Amino acid sequence: MKGLSAILSVALLAAPSLQHAAMLPPNPDKVLTPNSSNAPAGCKLLASDRGFPTNETVVKELPKAVRKQWGTLGPDWTIKATSVKDVQDAIKFAKTHNIRLSVITTGHDFHGRNNGRSGLRLDLSGMVEPIVFAPSWKEGDVLTPPATTACPAGNGSEMAMGPSLKPKKYRFFRRHGPGDEEEGEEEAEAPPASGEGSAGECAKLIRRSLLKKRHGPGEEGAETDAYNVITPVPGQQAVARVSAAIVHEVFYLAADKSNLFVMGAQHGGVSAIGGWMQGGGHNPFAPDYGMQVDQVVEMEVVTADGKFQKVSESKNPDLFWALRGGGGSTFGIVTAATVKVHPTIPIAVGRFILNSTSPKLYDSLAHFLQVGPDLRDKYGVMGYFYHMPKAFQSSLHMPGKFATLENAKAAFEPLVDDMFKMSGGTVRPQVQYTTYKTYAEWYAALQGTEEMEEAGEKFLTYYDGSDGSVPSQSQAMENPLQIVPFAMKSPQNPSRRSLHVRDLSKRDEEMEMYAMPMSRTYLDSRLVSAQDIKAIPLAQLSAALRTSFVPTVQGIAMRGFLYGGGKQAAPKADAMGLNPAWRTSTYHLIMNAVPGDARHDYDISALRRIFPRAGAYVNEAAPQTTDWKTAFWGSNYAKLETLKKRFDPDNVFFCTPCVGADMWTYDDERICRNPRYPSPAGTAAPQTLPNMQSKVGIASLPGVKGVPNALAPIIEAFMKNGTLPKTMPDFHAGNGLNEADMMAGGMGFVQAGAAGGGNMGGMDMGEGEGQMGGMEGMDMGAESEAGHSHDGKRARSLATSLW
Known part of the structure; x- marks a missing residue:
């Protein structure tokens, strides 16, 4: 029952009744009453405002859009894009109807910018195309993937079913026929239509493959490779074209087949070209290769005018220029990019943990920070380290020519001796040395791979949803309805959820999976140069570090990255929109605690005082930063803001903290033009936390309260005494939980039929039967729980549970 306990404990954290300060799920949100309010002049529309698009309008203009869970926090509608045209349609819809547009790919966003409480969410997780590698590239070269349908799959004939933040395996099948070629707007032609297929479409394709149905080369339905393999040419710069939904782990392992590697993030489940890249793309080998924005040679983008x-x-x-460092969801939607890839390298790693209960531990941390630049320059030491209130942990590495055991020992043994002597600890740590032949081998040891997860060698991390085999922690926090059925199905191995296609039911085939946002996580960071950190006396630096670790903050820790110099520092400060602080920094220091919407009572003001010139990384920083324009973009902010006004004059792409965020005000999801723009110095970017005292936002508008989690009592009972009901509710057939319970728990996304007759809080829910508090319910019987009707007469429920 260990696995079941672990899974249910995650779900338990989602129960609103527990009021866990750090790990609350997105709270239930008010269901607004349509046509009951008027939006103030200059404001984007909310669901209660007159003029907000009706369900019939949405279904007509965005047939693929789905309604959010009833009474839960999130945008009113979501569209999962699988083509450039889908992206264009979503942008046009949001602009035409004056509603908020949120953008999500993998959901990895500490600020929660991808989880607006109104409007439309554009989900790019279906923008999956085969990766195209080329031994060289010049301006004008076109790397075009074949038109394909991408099917999430397990090993062999299995089909991965379920939402995920972790990489999925994909099987690609040729797609042909009228409409496959999309005409771009004026500047360029979009690539052939490709993207993730529906579960039903993929089930048919995989079944045909299992039956070994013959296809000629390039024939429709023929399986094709997820990537091509090339032979790198010495002296030539190899590149790869990658689509928006491809995550780093998939990219890493594909590149390895050509003896190449990719500049990427530590976490393999992050999109290779999303907000991580557009915010700069910091990576563990930046001194030798530069930031990811230095690797990009071309981007494919849809701008606010739909082009x-x-x-x-x-x-x-x-x-x-703006897209390279100016931030995601700000200047346009990047659907694909061509980036440099490099010959793979050997890597040596030195791992150790230094434990101490003495305050002197901060002296050892300060010492490490001051000698780190010298270790980097002399021994090639770079990468990751972590500091907790009573421990320091190294996962530092040495790439390329420095990847030898002799070099590693020369760097680490004196370092550990000095840190131990200064720490007040009682046991000198032993360094574990490991060498890896390739980047992919190093990554697998650091983060694990999909195959390792399938073999049970790696359990879920905080961010992961594994390979689609079990919901991610953030998804469980969104809605525990989706997690209990898995645990009941396979309590000893909850990480498996791939299905043989022969076992797929009709309702499985009609499922759609959507990217889910991670819980908001408050943290703070500084980009500190070697010059500045060496100029501070060790005792003063130690005291500032110690002050930043507030003992009352649960889970507080510092994540550190040793970078700097070399190719990271080579480009000029104004070469692109990237924060110039990245060019001069040696350390990226992040102070963070466990996730949650509640603010944490820690800060790094002491570090700000001793490092007044330090900037911060916008994607991993405090949203309440008062000098945000300078901290996140430095001297490049003025030009970025000018370009924002030029490329997005109507602010279709609003997010905060982002370039131009203060052109708007935010009050409990009421987003309006800022009459006092630009905001005065010392003012934070608009804050997006709920405001129950709002006079104009959701809290002040007519509607009904959001709904609690119907499974909370079951989960709480299990965690208290280990008992579960003899039979778990069947969330598909409507057994066990009545309609009110299902609505209370949130059964998933609902796509409203154009001719749907029911209405719940103003939302068309299809041919509902029965009443619930004066509002018509939704038919959740065996025939309609996942019914897909092309004539629009029946609602489609995209339930988040699978069993």
């Missing part, structure tokens, strides 16, 4: 274009140093260079 698809390819941008580079010679094609729309101003937009290319």
Whole structure:
């Protein structure tokens, strides 16, 4: 029962009744009454405002859009894009109807910018295309993947079913026929239509493959490779074209087949070209290769006017400049990019943990920070380290020519001796040395791979949803309804959820999976240069570090990254929109605690005082930073803001903290033009926390309260005494929980039929039967729980549980 206990404990954290300060799920949100309010002038529309698009309008203009869970926090509608046209349609819809547009790919966003409480969410997780590698690239070269349907799959004939933040395996099948070629707007032609297929479509394709149905080369339905393999040419710069939904782990393992590696994030479940790249793309080998924005040679982007274009140093260079460091969801939607890839390298790693209960431990941390730049320059030491109130942990590595055991020992043994002597600890740590032949081998040891998870060698981390085999922690926090059935199905091995296609039921085939946002996580960070950190006396630096670790904050820790110099520092400060602080920094220091919407009572003001010139990384920083424009973009902010006004004059892409965020005000999801723009110095970017005292936002508008989690009592009982009901509710057939309970728990997304007759809090829920508090319910019987009707007469429920 250990696995079941672990899974249910995650779900338990989602129960609103527990009021866990650090790990609350997104709270239930008010269901607004349509046509009951008027939006103030200059404001985006909310669901209660007159003029907000009706369900019939949404279904007509965005047939793929789905309604959010009843009474839960999140955008009113979500559209999962599988083509450039889908992206264009979503942007046009949000702009035409004056509603908020949120963008999500993998859901990995500490600020929660991808989880607006109104409007439309554009989900890019279906933008999956085969990766195209090439031994060289020059301006004008076109790397075009074949038109394909991508099917999430397990090993062999299995089909991965379920939402995920972790990489999925994909099997690609040729797609042909009318409409496959999309015409781009003026500047460029979009690639052939490709993307993730529906579960039903994929089940048919995989079944045909299992039956070994013959296809000619390039024939529709023929299986094709997820990537091509090339032979790198010495002296030539290899590249790869990658689509928006491809995550780092998939990219890493594909590149390895050509003896190449990719500049990428520590966490393999992050999109390779999303907000991580557009915010700069910091990576553990930046001193040798530069930031990820230094690797990009071309981007494919849809701008706020709906135009698809390819941008580079010679094609729309101003937009290319802004997209490289200006931040995601700000200047346009990047659907694909071509980036440099490099010959794979050996890597040596030195791991140790230094434990101490003495305050002197901070002296050893200060010492490490001051000698780190020298270790980098002399021994090639770079990468990750972690500091907790009573421990320091190293996962530092040495790449390329430095990847030898002799070099590693020369770097680490004196370092550990000195740190131990200064720490007040009682046991000198022993360093574990490991060498890896390739980048992919190093990554697998650091983070694990999908195959390792399937073999039971790696359990879920905080961010992971594994390979689609079990909901991620953040998804469980969104809605525990989706997690209990798995645990009941396979309590000893909850991480498996791939299905043989022969076992797929009709309702499985009609499922759609959507990217889910991670819980908001408050943290703070500084980008500190070697010059500044060496100029501070060790005792003063130690005291500032110790002050930042507030003992009352649960789970507080510092994540540190040793970078700097070399190719990271080579480009000029104004070469692109990237914060110039990245070019001069040696350390990226992040102070964080466990996730949650509640603010944490820690800060790094002491570090700000001793490092007044330090900037911060926008994706891993405090949203309440008062000098946010300078801290996140430095001297490049003024140009970025000018370009924001040029490329997005109507602010279709609103997010905060983002470039131009203070052009708007935010009050409990009421987003309005800021009459006092620009905000005065010392003012934070708009804060997006709920405001129950709002006079204009959701709290003040007509509607009914959000709904609690119907499974909370079951989960709490299990955690208290280990008991579960003899039979678990069947969330599909409507057994066990009545309609009110299902609505209370949140049965998933609902796509409203154009002719649907029911209405719940103003939301068309299809042919509902029965009443619930004066509002018509939704038919959740065996025939309609996942019914897909092309004539629009029946609602489609995209339930988040699978069993």
